[in-house]
Amino acid sequence: MPINPNAKLVSNVLDLKSVEQVPTRKGYGEGLFEAGEKDERIVALCADLTESTQMHLFAKKFPKRFIEIGVAEQNLAAVAAGLANYGKIPFISSYAMFSPGRNWEQIRTTICYNDVPVKIAGSHSGVSVGPDGATHQAIEDIAITRVIPNMVVIAPCDANEAKKATLAAAELNSPVYLRFTREKTPVCTTIETPFQIGRAEIFFESKKEKPDVAIISSGPLTHNALLAANDLEKDGMGVIVVNSHTIKPLDEKIIIETARKAGAIVTVEEHQIAGGMGSAVAELLSRNYPVPIEFVGVHDRFGESGVPGELITAFGMGVSDIKKASILANKRKS
Amino acid sequence: MSHLHEDKIKFLEQKANDIRESIIEMLVEAGSGHTAGPLGMADIFTAFYFHILNHNPRNPLWEERDRLVLSNGHICPVQYAALAHAGYFPMEELKTLRKFGTRLQGHPHKGALPGIEVSSGPLGSGLGQAAGIAFAARMDGRKFQTYCFMGDGEQDCGIIWESAMFIGKNKLSNLTAIIDRNNIQIDGMTEDIMPLEPLREKYESFGWHVLEINGHNFEEIIDAVEEAKAIYEKPTMIIAHTIPGKGIKEIEFDYKRTLGGKISSEHQ
Numbered sequence: 001m002p003i004n005p006n007a008k009l010v011s012n013v014l015d016l017k018s019v020e021q022v023p024t025r026k027g028y029g030e031g032l033f034e035a036g037e038k039d040e041r042i043v044a045l046c047a048d049l050t051e052s053t054q055m056h057l058f059a060k061k062f063p064k065r066f067i068e069i070g071v072a073e074q075n076l077a078a079v080a081a082g083l084a085n086y087g088k089i090p091f092i093s094s095y096a097m098f099s100p101g102r103n104w105e106q107i108r109t110t111i112c113y114n115d116v117p118v119k120i121a122g123s124h125s126g127v128s129v130g131p132d133g134a135t136h137q138a139i140e141d142i143a144i145t146r147v148i149p150n151m152v153v154i155a156p157c158d159a160n161e162a163k164k165a166t167l168a169a170a171e172l173n174s175p176v177y178l179r180f181t182r183e184k185t186p187v188c189t190t191i192e193t194p195f196q197i198g199r200a201e202i203f204f205e206s207k208k209e210k211p212d213v214a215i216i217s218s219g220p221l222t223h224n225a226l227l228a229a230n231d232l233e234k235d236g237m238g239v240i241v242v243n244s245h246t247i248k249p250l251d252e253k254i255i256i257e258t259a260r261k262a263g264a265i266v267t268v269e270e271h272q273i274a275g276g277m278g279s280a281v282a283e284l285l286s287r288n289y290p291v292p293i294e295f296v297g298v299h300d301r302f303g304e305s306g307v308p309g310e311l312i313t314a315f316g317m318g319v320s321d322i323k324k325a326s327i328l329a330n331k332r333k334s
Numbered sequence: 335m336s337h338l339h340e341d342k343i344k345f346l347e348q349k350a351n352d353i354r355e356s357i358i359e360m361l362v363e364a365g366s367g368h369t370a371g372p373l374g375m376a377d378i379f380t381a382f383y384f385h386i387l388n389h390n391p392r393n394p395l396w397e398e399r400d401r402l403v404l405s406n407g408h409i410c411p412v413q414y415a416a417l418a419h420a421g422y423f424p425m426e427e428l429k430t431l432r433k434f435g436t437r438l439q440g441h442p443h444k445g446a447l448p449g450i451e452v453s454s455g456p457l458g459s460g461l462g463q464a465a466g467i468a469f470a471a472r473m474d475g476r477k478f479q480t481y482c483f484m485g486d487g488e489q490d491c492g493i494i495w496e497s498a499m500f501i502g503k504n505k506l507s508n509l510t511a512i513i514d515r516n517n518i519q520i521d522g523m524t525e526d527i528m529p530l531e532p533l534r535e536k537y538e539s540f541g542w543h544v545l546e547i548n549g550h551n552f553e554e555i556i557d558a559v560e561e562a563k564a565i566y567e568k569p570t571m572i573i574a575h576t577i578p579g580k581g582i583k584e585i586e587f588d589y590k591r592t593l594g595g596k597i598s599s600e601h602q
Contacts, residue, residue: 043470043473064473065473067469069496069500070496070499070500072493072496072499072500074458074459074462074492074493074496075462075465075493075496075497075500077462078459078461078462078463078465078466078493078497079462079463079465079466079469079497079500080466081452081459081462081463081466082403082452082462082463082464082465082466082467082468082469082470083466083467083469083470084466085444085451085452085463085466085467086466086467086470086471087470088470088473090466105456106456106459106462106493109453109454109455109456109459110452110453110459110462110463113443113444113453114444114445114452114453115444115445
């Protein structure tokens with residue numbers, strides 16, 4: 001089995017019919033609850049979306065540490081900055097389109113320039129938000145957060161990883177952007193899967209001695225990347241899949257090593273190609289080890305209404321798209 | 335009435351004068367920066383750093399200190415001058431304002447300079463941050479006061495009213511805000527650019543206790559803050575009527591010559 005045994009993934013990860021499906025925002029809600037139990041300094045602020053951002057678990061258990069801000073995302077960021085300035089560890093939740101979308105300047109100045117440890121949880125990222133349509137589908141959030149100094153950016157691949165990321169973010173003394181999704185997505189990882197902020201994990205590695213392509217993925221599309229890799233391997237290609245949950249700081253070591261081994265890269269993310277994780281990988285490799293890169297993501301257009309699965313396909317982020325990109329990247333090797 | 339001793343008032347007046355001199359020297363040396371707001375707020379800053387605030391310049395991060403959040407960061411020269419005169423850092427350093435490598439950034443940077451509680455510059459965000467500090471202090475039963483200084487121009491910002499609603503809702507009586515009501519903003523008079531009046535009634539309707547004072551009268555400034563501290567059921571807003579450029583007759587009230595423009599040495 002080409003699944004890396006050290007990644008301790010679920011045994012049925014490649015079986016789309018039986019693999020468990022849970023939204024990553026649920027992992028966030030559980031992680032926040034657990035972090036709140038561990039550390040009294042943790043407070044939670046919401047902008048009129050308590051249940052759909054999964055803050056209700058925390059709010060119910062710790063009502064005095066839960067602050068309802070109303071539909072006022074700029075104030076959400078500023079009040080959190082003040083709480084952190086005093087010594088609290090605030091988590092702020094809304095849909096990613098509104099936070100960090102609408103309140104970007106407050107995040108930049110009052111959280112990141114002040115360098116206070118506010119955790120910004122953006123739910124409902126990507127086109128997989130579905131029927132709500134383009135206004136609610138954040139596909140620019142990685143770009144606008146990773147350009148801010150002091151900010152850490154994490155896009156977990158599943159609900160288990162989301163919980164681990166939330167707990168780890170709570171302990172990190174810096175601003176963090178946590179990116180979550182609305183829809184149920186496959187649970188790839190287990191409690192034993194290693195997780196460390198800033199460290200990418202190899203999830204899949206073909207037995208073939210010399211790999212032909214490496215897929216670097218973040219977020220729930222990592223599951224599509226695994227399915228694509230499995231198909232490609234059956235067709236005789238050597239593939240590595242790296243789950244790069246931390247987009248900033250990137251795990252430079254593993255990405256450069258992988259590029260060196262495979263000689264071609266495909267990046268996979270549910271985000272605009274411009275400015276996303278793929279761009280971060282390209283920035284790194286163009287300086288250190290330039291190889292052909294193909295980018296799977298949204299091509300400079302807005303989302304639209306639809307069923308999540310159908311949108312992923314329509315926007316070119318399905319399993320077959322990842323396979324095509326992998327073949328193309330391999331062909332481009334000189 | 336606060337019944338301030340006459341000597342105390344004289345001391346504060348002299349201190350405010352010294353601070354104004356420092357502001358002019360700094361801005362001439364820097365070659366750019368705002369003059370109207372800093373000069374207009376010199377008396378209020380003096381009253382705070384030399385009478386009202388419970389603080390310790392030798393221990394700027396003392397946990398029980400009162401927090402002074404400056405929202406309209408562009409008037410920072412007056413805060414820098416007040417901090418230096420109060421002993422937070424050496425007076426000579428004032429001359430480094432706006433220069434490369436300085437701790438006295440063009441707009442304040444938390445962490446760069448002792449006594450600066452928040453970074454500010456982009457308008458409107460101080461009140462929300464002050465709210466967060468006051469909320470946290472109340473959660474932990476802390477006794478210190480949180481003050482937020484704002485401009486009147488930034489009352490145009492939507493976030494100000496988001497924060498005002500939040501503070502009113504939560505009855506953060508440990509927070510007192512002061513609006514520098516000098517009636518000017520970059521493009522002209524506030525009432526021409528985007529009318530703010532009736533400002534007092536706006537805040538009252540948001541659940542605030544509102545006072546209006548002459549921002550150049552030390553007794554009125556100190557009395558208003560004492561009254562704010564005595565009110566437990568509401569936050570207090572002090573609308574301080576000030577004269578932009580106060581202290582230099584040639585530029586008082588003249589927004590074209592005091593906002594963001596270059597100050598020349600003839601004004602010294």
